[in-house]
Amino acid sequence: MCTGCVQKEYPDRGNTCLDNGSYLMNFLGCANCQQRDFVLISNKTMVDEDEEEIVTYLHKCKNCDHVIxxxxxxxxxxxxxQEYTMLCMLCGKAEDSISVMPDDPRQSAPLF
Structure with a gap:
């Protein structure tokens, strides 16, 4: 992908995992046409395999279709x-884990 379009490659986003959208704070502008405009999402696919959902898409320049x-x-x-992960040069890398139970056992305070 294009390192010239992003401020920082794969920024650490903590537990913010996006299945749609773009992290525009990290977008410098298109290295191909030198425009800083909206980023388009294209070629979006969603695959369910072996109890895992995988969403992939491309971030592209609105003006010249350059792949960011x-x-x-x-x-x-x-x-x-529930386990979530995100990996993208523009949006960053992140992981999150949320309990499906009403009370997360990892969040419980010790009684003594």
């Missing part, structure tokens, strides 16, 4: 947790 980055988002359920 490839975005990948995954979702799966492991044991009692």
């Amino acid at each position: 980055a490839r975005h990948e988002y995954t979702f799966t359920v492991v044991d009692d947790y």
